[in-house]
Amino acid sequence: MKKLPKSFYSWTTISGVVLASVSFLIILFLILISTIFPRGVSQYLGLFTYIILPVFLIIGLLLIPIGTWRKFKRDKKRQVQRELKFPKVDLNDPGQRMIVFIFLLGSAAIVLFTALGSYEAFHYTESNKFCGTLCHKVMSPEYTTYHQSAHAKVACVECHVGSGAGWYIKSKLSGLHQVYAVLTNTYPIPIATPVYSLRPARETCEECHWPEKFYNRELISKRYYLSDEKNTEWDITMLMKTGPAHKALGLMSGIHWHVNPEVKIEYVSANFKRDTIALVKYTNLKTGKVFTYRDTANVYTNTQIDTLEHRVMDCIDCHNRPSHDFKSPIRFFDEAMSAGKIPKNLPDVKMEAMDILYNNSFPTPDSANRFIRSKFTDYYQSMYPEIYDSSKALIDKAIEGVQTAYKQNIFPEMKAQWSSHLNYVGHLETNGCFRCHNNSFVDEEGDVISRDCNLCHEIIRQGIPGKMETTNIKSSLEFKHPVDIGGEWKNLACVTCHKNLF
Ligand code: HEC
Ligand code: HEC
Ligand code: HEC
Ligand code: HEC
Ligand code: HEC
Ligand code: HEC
Numbered sequence: 001m002k003k004l005p006k007s008f009y010s011w012t013t014i015s016g017v018v019l020a021s022v023s024f025l026i027i028l029f030l031i032l033i034s035t036i037f038p039r040g041v042s043q044y045l046g047l048f049t050y051i052i053l054p055v056f057l058i059i060g061l062l063l064i065p066i067g068t069w070r071k072f073k074r075d076k077k078r079q080v081q082r083e084l085k086f087p088k089v090d091l092n093d094p095g096q097r098m099i100v101f102i103f104l105l106g107s108a109a110i111v112l113f114t115a116l117g118s119y120e121a122f123h124y125t126e127s128n129k130f131c132g133t134l135c136h137k138v139m140s141p142e143y144t145t146y147h148q149s150a151h152a153k154v155a156c157v158e159c160h161v162g163s164g165a166g167w168y169i170k171s172k173l174s175g176l177h178q179v180y181a182v183l184t185n186t187y188p189i190p191i192a193t194p195v196y197s198l199r200p201a202r203e204t205c206e207e208c209h210w211p212e213k214f215y216n217r218e219l220i221s222k223r224y225y226l227s228d229e230k231n232t233e234w235d236i237t238m239l240m241k242t243g244p245a246h247k248a249l250g251l252m253s254g255i256h257w258h259v260n261p262e263v264k265i266e267y268v269s270a271n272f273k274r275d276t277i278a279l280v281k282y283t284n285l286k287t288g289k290v291f292t293y294r295d296t297a298n299v300y301t302n303t304q305i306d307t308l309e310h311r312v313m314d315c316i317d318c319h320n321r322p323s324h325d326f327k328s329p330i331r332f333f334d335e336a337m338s339a340g341k342i343p344k345n346l347p348d349v350k351m352e353a354m355d356i357l358y359n360n361s362f363p364t365p366d367s368a369n370r371f372i373r374s375k376f377t378d379y380y381q382s383m384y385p386e387i388y389d390s391s392k393a394l395i396d397k398a399i400e401g402v403q404t405a406y407k408q409n410i411f412p413e414m415k416a417q418w419s420s421h422l423n424y425v426g427h428l429e430t431n432g433c434f435r436c437h438n439n440s441f442v443d444e445e446g447d448v449i450s451r452d453c454n455l456c457h458e459i460i461r462q463g464i465p466g467k468m469e470t471t472n473i474k475s476s477l478e479f480k481h482p483v484d485i486g487g488e489w490k491n492l493a494c495v496t497c498h499k500n501l502f
Helices: 011-036 044-077 094-126 128-133 136-147 156-160 165-183 201-207 255-259 302-307 329-338 349-358 365-383 385-390 392-409 494-498
Strands: 218-225 233-240 263-269 277-284 290-295 309-312 457-463
Touching (some): 156 201, 218 329, 255 263, 365 392, 385 392
Antiparallel strands (some): 233 457, 263 309
């Protein structure tokens, strides 16, 4: 009966055969299912089909030669095949012919399936679904904000991996570590940011946005609502000096001057978050001249400077939230009201929402939802009983608007929100540009990194609709603070008040 050589009959080999065949059959079955029901299956299926089961398949396949070899050695010790150093292959023996046949067929099948499998595994692990939803709870903050960003159609890997084999392998290795962290529940909460291992932005962002391309200045309009009884609207339109006044001047001036190929800006950050800067160095690569700006408000010694992180400025030192912008309650409320999702004619609604969102923290989105509903209901019931009785729909709409905006921007379970994931474009709620542009960094020649209000933008229109102050595009207005703060905005960094307005 025994057609195969004796050394094949070992428990190790047989378990290998069983393990490999069972894994293989399940893989085939799963592929079949996901072909028949492409939409109905969960993303976990891919994890099993292309990663977990193939590992068992390979273990099974490895067990076969290991078992055979061990059995052969054992038999040899028992003097069954004493005279031989290696197993003898004799194709005239039907048993041996069979094993060579199985071996060749098996190898061919493995090579074929490995090729197909690694192709599928590659696509699967590069997909947004894999990156964004597999470890659902962990990635949900980044995945949700990503879908609200201008980059919602740019794959995660375009920024996080980029092209080239080196970074591909690096990312898979760090990915392996991350999968392990998720499986063992040892990932950090919140996920550490900034990402120190991120590929230099110039290599990824510039695949799509090369510096020569963004010359035009851009007109941006902002709409705010004050937290007074009438939710007074306040609009500001300003011309952002992204590039110089004329395209032909290239990157000679304007905001994107920092990424001019002839300019190198380096900085030393005083902390992990990079929100406090200790020293700035500007090298003119054309002339070789170096300017070192030191902070005159907080003096750091050279020894202190040497121990801190030194970094060359690139895109993400300003655009650090291009795809995961966690908006503060002030901002997401204003946007929701501007979009009509929260009714403007409900008195005190902004004030009440700000009170709820800034003065409480919630362990889960559900508890936030319940609290928002009960606080709003109580407030209008006691303060505006006539509105509560006649316009309940208005209050419901406000509640739902605030709940939805909350869910899209605050992720209590991962502790991810505006105050942990700072956005450095601007200077209102984080120091952003004012980390350097604060008039206190001075170089050897006494020049400062300026915080002149017209350096980066010019205000064209501002005020309450109907009573707007306007100018034409050739001149600009002096900033008028929406509420009277006695001119304090001229002396204080905006963030001193705006970090904690409520
Ligand atoms: C337009 C480029 C871009 C895309 C697309 C993108 N990211 Fe990011 N992501 C970034 C940058 C830049 C940072 C780091 C910011 C920093 O270091 O301050 C980041 C940070 C992260 C972090 C670290 C935590 C944090 O918020 O800083 C996670 C996790 C993350 N991204 C996941 C994803 C996932 C998942 C996707 C796809 C669904 C994705 N990213 C798509 C640019 C991108
Ligand atoms: C695969 C292409 C691609 C990559 C890579 C990419 N972007 Fe974009 N980016 C886009 C597209 C498409 C848009 C939307 C259209 C537009 O505004 O030009 C956009 C828009 C933007 C905007 C305007 C955002 C807005 O809200 O209007 C900024 C800023 C930006 N990208 C920065 C970055 C930064 C920083 C990186 C690198 C971390 C990056 N992009 C990587 C394709 C890309
Ligand atoms: C790491 C420090 C640093 C940060 C952060 C920074 N800058 Fe600068 N910026 C500089 C330095 C240094 C100069 C050159 C100062 C000079 O020559 O007067 C400069 C110059 C400028 C200029 C004038 C360029 C020209 O010559 O026309 C503009 C505009 C500007 N920055 C805008 C911004 C904006 C907007 C931000 C925030 C999104 C920002 N900067 C953040 C360091 C910084
Ligand atoms: C000094 C800070 C700073 C740096 C460095 C910087 N940007 Fe910007 N960028 C801005 C600001 C400010 C705007 C104006 C729009 C806004 O407020 O979002 C802008 C606008 C943009 C826009 C959208 C508008 C347009 O003109 O197309 C893109 C895309 C962009 N930047 C990409 C990049 C890329 C890619 C890099 C790196 C090569 C980079 N930026 C480096 C501050 C910066
Ligand atoms: C170094 C560049 C720079 C300087 C100096 C600067 N700003 Fe800005 N400002 C910005 C950028 C960048 C934004 C963000 C634009 C955006 O959100 O797209 C901004 C936004 C604003 C806004 C809108 C607020 C918001 O974030 O919604 C106001 C108002 C404003 N600046 C006023 C001022 C005033 C007043 C001064 C002078 C004290 C000043 N800025 C100096 C770069 C600068
Ligand atoms: C002394 C504290 C203080 C300083 C400094 C300050 N603000 Fe304000 N700001 C306020 C208060 C208070 C409000 C009213 C908030 C409300 O009614 O919702 C406000 C509201 C605003 C608003 C209306 C929208 C909103 O966010 O509610 C803008 C825009 C604004 N400030 C810009 C600035 C800028 C730009 C600077 C820095 C150049 C600055 N502020 C500095 C206290 C300050």
